[in-house]
Amino acid sequence: MTPPQESDKADPAVTSEAPAAVSLCPAPPISTLKNRPDFLRAASARRQPTGGFLLQARARGDESAAVRVGFTASKKIGNAVLRNRAKRRLREVARAVLPGLAQPGWDYVLVAKPDVTVVRDYALLLSDLQAALRAVHKEAPLK
Secondary structure (H helix, E strand, C coil): CCCCCCCCCCCHHHHHHCCCCCCEEEEEEEEEEHHHHHHHHCCCEEEEECCCCCEEECCCCCCCEEEEEEECCCCCCHHHHHHHHHHHHHHHHHHHHHHHHCCCEEEEEEECCCCCCCCCCCHHHHHHHHHHHHHHCCCCCCC
């Protein structure tokens, strides 16, 4: 038996690759907040409430260009399963939005809201974070 002959045209589904996104300004590196004092400093700075969560943000004022993000879900959210689900959703929203809108040298904390963060539509959470970041970084009008 002879093997089947290969055609000159390759299967486009197999060989086609999506073009890579080209960015002139690389996104700042994103790391996770882990220390309580960092969370407390962010809590005492700017706050922007949204429909799905609360965004706390502050400019660190150091020379580092890294963006740091933290996630909080208190026991008001529910049991451990619901708290973990809320934090997973917030992590995914931050992973999708922060590379494009975060400012270098800033700390962000996303605080889950009871009965909202876990059940809110993912697309709405994305738009909430985008709007909150724009509002936090909006410059004060000149007097």
